[in-house]
Amino acid sequence: xxxxxxxDLYELTMAQGYLVHGMDRPAVFEAFFRHHPFGGxxxxxxxxxxxxxxxxxxxxxxxDLAYLEGRGIFSADFLSFLEAFRFRGDxxxxxxxxxxxxxxxxxxxxxxxxECQLVEGxxxxxxxxxxLVATKTARVCHAAKGGRIMEFGLRRAQGPDGANSxxxxxxxxxxxxxxxxxxxxxxxxxxxxxxxxxxxxxFPSEREAFEAYADLYPDATVFLVDTYDTxxxxxxxxxxxxxxxAERGKRFGIRLDSGDIQYLAEESRxxxxxxxxxxxxxxxxxxxxxxxxxxxxxxxxxxxxxxVGTRLVTGGSDSAFSGVYKLAAVDRxxxxxxxxxxxxxxxxxxxxxxxxxxxxYDEAGQARADVLAAEGETLxxxxxxxxxxxxxxxxxxxxxxxxxxxxLLAKAMEGGKRLGPPPPLAEARDRCKTELGRFDPxxxxxxxxxxxxxxxxxxxxxxxxxxxxxxxxxx
Amino acid sequence: xxxxxxxDLYELTMAQGYLVHGMDRPAVFEAFFRHHPFGGxxxxxxxxxxxxxxxxxxxxxxxDLAYLEGRGIFSADFLSFLEAFRFRGDxxxxxxxxxxxxxxxxxxxxxxxxECQLVEGxxxxxxxxxxLVATKTARVCHAAKGGRIMEFGLRRAQGPDGANSxxxxxxxxxxxxxxxxxxxxxxxxxxxxxxxxxxxxxFPSEREAFEAYADLYPDATVFLVDTYDTxxxxxxxxxxxxxxxAERGKRFGIRLDSGDIQYLAEESRxxxxxxxxxxxxxxxxxxxxxxxxxxxxxxxxxxxxxxVGTRLVTGGSDSAFSGVYKLAAVDRxxxxxxxxxxxxxxxxxxxxxxxxxxxxYDEAGQARADVLAAEGETLxxxxxxxxxxxxxxxxxxxxxxxxxxxxLLAKAMEGGKRLGPPPPLAEARDRCKTELGRFDPxxxxxxxxxxxxxxxxxxxxxxxxxxxxxxxxxx
Numbered sequence: 001x002x003x004x005x006x007x008d009l010y011e012l013t014m015a016q017g018y019l020v021h022g023m024d025r026p027a028v029f030e031a032f033f034r035h036h037p038f039g040g041x042x043x044x045x046x047x048x049x050x051x052x053x054x055x056x057x058x059x060x061x062x063x064d065l066a067y068l069e070g071r072g073i074f075s076a077d078f079l080s081f082l083e084a085f086r087f088r089g090d091x092x093x094x095x096x097x098x099x100x101x102x103x104x105x106x107x108x109x110x111x112x113x114x115e116c117q118l119v120e121g122x123x124x125x126x127x128x129x130x131x132l133v134a135t136k137t138a139r140v141c142h143a144a145k146g147g148r149i150m151e152f153g154l155r156r157a158q159g160p161d162g163a164n165s166x167x168x169x170x171x172x173x174x175x176x177x178x179x180x181x182x183x184x185x186x187x188x189x190x191x192x193x194x195x196x197x198x199x200x201x202x203f204p205s206e207r208e209a210f211e212a213y214a215d216l217y218p219d220a221t222v223f224l225v226d227t228y229d230t231x232x233x234x235x236x237x238x239x240x241x242x243x244x245x246a247e248r249g250k251r252f253g254i255r256l257d258s259g260d261i262q263y264l265a266e267e268s269r270x271x272x273x274x275x276x277x278x279x280x281x282x283x284x285x286x287x288x289x290x291x292x293x294x295x296x297x298x299x300x301x302x303x304x305x306x307x308v309g310t311r312l313v314t315g316g317s318d319s320a321f322s323g324v325y326k327l328a329a330v331d332r333x334x335x336x337x338x339x340x341x342x343x344x345x346x347x348x349x350x351x352x353x354x355x356x357x358x359x360x361y362d363e364a365g366q367a368r369a370d371v372l373a374a375e376g377e378t379l380x381x382x383x384x385x386x387x388x389x390x391x392x393x394x395x396x397x398x399x400x401x402x403x404x405x406x407x408l409l410a411k412a413m414e415g416g417k418r419l420g421p422p423p424p425l426a427e428a429r430d431r432c433k434t435e436l437g438r439f440d441p442x443x444x445x446x447x448x449x450x451x452x453x454x455x456x457x458x459x460x461x462x463x464x465x466x467x468x469x470x471x472x473x474x475x
Numbered sequence: 476x477x478x479x480x481x482x483d484l485y486e487l488t489m490a491q492g493y494l495v496h497g498m499d500r501p502a503v504f505e506a507f508f509r510h511h512p513f514g515g516x517x518x519x520x521x522x523x524x525x526x527x528x529x530x531x532x533x534x535x536x537x538x539d540l541a542y543l544e545g546r547g548i549f550s551a552d553f554l555s556f557l558e559a560f561r562f563r564g565d566x567x568x569x570x571x572x573x574x575x576x577x578x579x580x581x582x583x584x585x586x587x588x589x590e591c592q593l594v595e596g597x598x599x600x601x602x603x604x605x606x607l608v609a610t611k612t613a614r615v616c617h618a619a620k621g622g623r624i625m626e627f628g629l630r631r632a633q634g635p636d637g638a639n640s641x642x643x644x645x646x647x648x649x650x651x652x653x654x655x656x657x658x659x660x661x662x663x664x665x666x667x668x669x670x671x672x673x674x675x676x677x678f679p680s681e682r683e684a685f686e687a688y689a690d691l692y693p694d695a696t697v698f699l700v701d702t703y704d705t706x707x708x709x710x711x712x713x714x715x716x717x718x719x720x721a722e723r724g725k726r727f728g729i730r731l732d733s734g735d736i737q738y739l740a741e742e743s744r745x746x747x748x749x750x751x752x753x754x755x756x757x758x759x760x761x762x763x764x765x766x767x768x769x770x771x772x773x774x775x776x777x778x779x780x781x782x783v784g785t786r787l788v789t790g791g792s793d794s795a796f797s798g799v800y801k802l803a804a805v806d807r808x809x810x811x812x813x814x815x816x817x818x819x820x821x822x823x824x825x826x827x828x829x830x831x832x833x834x835x836y837d838e839a840g841q842a843r844a845d846v847l848a849a850e851g852e853t854l855x856x857x858x859x860x861x862x863x864x865x866x867x868x869x870x871x872x873x874x875x876x877x878x879x880x881x882x883l884l885a886k887a888m889e890g891g892k893r894l895g896p897p898p899p900l901a902e903a904r905d906r907c908k909t910e911l912g913r914f915d916p917x918x919x920x921x922x923x924x925x926x927x928x929x930x931x932x933x934x935x936x937x938x939x940x941x942x943x944x945x946x947x948x949x950x
Contacts, residue, residue, distance in 0.1 A: 008655065009654050009656050017674070017687060021687060129632070129634050158607075159600065159637050180481070182482075195485055199489045212496060258818065318792075
């Protein structure tokens with residue numbers, strides 16, 4: 001369990017201030033993000049399960065309290081408050097594996113101002129990282145065009161939890177399994193593996209190494225064929241060892257871990273087929289990401305399984321998801337009022353108030369637009385509506401939703417308790433796959449994708465205009 | 476404590492194979508890395524402390540064993556072996572905070588082949604990530620030219636441990652403190668913080684928000700001045716609240732979190748100085764990294780403290796350190812023999828055998844070259860030696876070391892037990908700063924730095940040549 005001291009110091013100094021000034025009144029915060037990572041056209045939400053578990057068990061440990069007391073800035077009253085602190089708020093969220101877009105609330109937290117603030121860092125930490133990895137994996141799976149993805153990143157991940165959380169999130173995003181045994185056990189994900197070069201080097205010959213492995217693991221043998229010379233030695237030895245497996249009715253694979261994957265995969269495939277092993281499979285690994293895999297699959301490379309490590313579990317060149325957590329409404333003493341954050345950069349202003357998110361589908365079941373509505377506002381099929389661009393006053397469109405209208409947020413926690421047991425992780429994985437399939441392929445393109453519409457209703461637009469008016473008037 | 480199941484599945488399948496075939500004989504592995512992250516000229520080693528703690532306590536949990544039994548591929552004998560498994564090897568390492576270069580061993584592990592392999596993933600995971608962050612932080616500190624660095628990355632880090640480990644490693648690399656309360660407590664690092672925009676928005680006015688904070692925390696007040704208008708509102712309100720602090724003999728700071736940092740810092744500095752607050756300080760934050768900070772400090776921006784988050788704790792565009800772990804020597808039944816890994820890519824071949832690392836200084840105390848020597852080989856001051864480029868046969872140089880000759884590796888663990896208690900983290904931080912100061916500034920330049928020499932002795936070169944000869948002969 002993570003300690004409640006996993007928070008930024010200013011959350012604690014502000015919390016003490018709010019309590020001293022009697023300001024710990026009801027508030028609503030929303031978590032959303034500003035832009036897709038990897039220059040993509042969609043993101044995949046993940047990390048909710050671990051977050052809910054953390055929140056349900058959140059408390060300050062005796063060591064934390066002793067440490068904070070020693071800082072000399074916290075009163076005995078405040079330390080007692082922290083000692084008794086439990087998260088008692090309500091929480092709504094989009095489900096894990098959901099396809100999500102910038103500006104829309106992914107999580108809504110309603111509680112006292114202090115508890116809402118104290119969980120900010122933990123909440124963002126959990127969902128930012130896992131959403132980054134789930135999104136990356138969905139992109140890699142897209143590039144693999146039906147080829148399977150194994151997560152291989154333990155040794156290059158950002159710390160042990162960076163590895164385990166990435167194992168979890170990559171499964172949500174579409175990986176079929178992981179090399180990480182602990183992660184596989186914790187999250188019920190298939191554990192997979194082949195052999196290392198050191199195995200082959202530890203035997204007198206490559207052939208003996210292959211045969212020893214195949215004898216021990218006849219149901220899960222993948223020969224690593226590049227230790228000496230892939231085509232001159234590795235594949236021929238795999239064929240020899242594979243014949244012994246075939247006699248026992250078993251199939252096998254080979255793994256390419258260096259050199260030109262396209263050339264070696266094509267040549268290996270020919271050799272495997274010529275030897276009658278049409279049911280054998282080819283695994284490729286070695287510093288892969290979605291761009292490299294897409295280039296290879298576009299060229300028709302005969303690879304069945306891709307082992308992806310570093311760039312899958314860390315995000316590679318984009319190492320963080322841009323999630324933020326902002327005040328949507330607060331009771332300043334006279335009842336709940338909507339809040340809005342302004343910024344000179346329009347991109348950094350928030351949509352005001354507590355919001356609903358609806359996804360509108362056409363009659364063929366394809367997603368057409370997401371709409372941010374005011375709290376409690378609903379959309380009716382068959383009723384024409386005007387939707388506005390959230391930042392540009394001049395852009396709007398009128399439409400009559402005539403397919404499914406799906407609310408994305410659902411209540412997941414009430415009074416600090418989860419509503420029901422955590423759903424199986426495979427459900428999130430299935431959702432990701434199914435929901436991505438309901439978007440036009442142009443939105444799923446890896447580079448320069450079509451930009452999916454996230455719009456606001458008249459009600460949100462009007463609320464925004466009233467804030468803007470007051471802001472300009474300087475009040 | 477991390478479970479021993481935090482490993483790749485193939486380490487377990489290979490381990491069972493080694494045991495079945497009676498191959499669990501003595502072996503030596505070395506961890507090294509291939510290239511500096513961030514296009515830099517040096518790296519900073521970190522992560523040893525947590526690794527040693529993990530190794531000393533490493534074991535398979537009953538849940539792990541039950542899980543592995545359920546896979547159906549492990550024998551009862553092997554599961555008993557895992558149940559009794561403890562890491563009993565010896566370990567040498569460079570100390571944390573050391574400045575390190577590609578190809579040189581950072582850690583040497585000597586033990587049974589099986590235990591050496593089982594810890595591969597954990598070892599690389601721990602030191603790869605913390606070395607990435609320590610290196611990044613050293614670069615950011617360099618860019619700040621004497622300005623202080625605060626680590627602010629909890630909410631964008633890769634999972635909770637990604638945040639805590641980054642807090643630790645950034646301190647080694649030179650940060651003065653962190654916003655992460657739990658990380659600060661766990662590693663004895665100063666916890667720091669200012670206030671969030673939400674604090675200011677929760678009060679009727681910016682001035683009241685500032686005064687309330689200053690009244691509560693007179694010894695640690697930093698006013699966040701960009702919520703409404705930095706120069707028209709934020710700084711004037713900070714001056715007003717600051718006057719009340721000055722009456723109590725306290726100083727204060729302001730924080731800039733948006734807009735053009737150079738313009739706003741210069742104008743704010745003038746306003747602070749004109750009001751007589753020459754001892755006040757300026758903190759800047761907002762998506763910073765070493766390149767942005769260097770551009771600003773080169774322009775003389777009056778910022779005293781930099782709050783750096785996302786790109787410090789994740790590495791930003793370089794999200795992984797390229798550490799690998801390779802067999803250096805193994806007993807194949809006839810005593811210990813040196814090992815070498817070949818690759819068609821010369822960059823991926825290893826230096827053969829167990830190696831020592833020496834850093835050679837000139838008489839002025841500046842580092843001149845690192846040398847990889849054979850195990851037990853020493854270098855003597857005053858004795859001329861020839862050193863070879865590790866990859867290019869034609870490049871060599873002759874020198875007579877006449878300053879300090881410092882071995883970088885020291886024994887840290889024997890029979891699976893740490894030699895002595897963990898040194899204070901501040902020692903690693905001091906080492907990083909001191910040792911970096913012993914390199915010519917051209918090696919520390921952020922972009923296109925001078926390439927520091929890592930060479931091999933005649934003995935290593937000869938060993939390599941004999942491997943190459945046997946390899947070419949196909950044996």
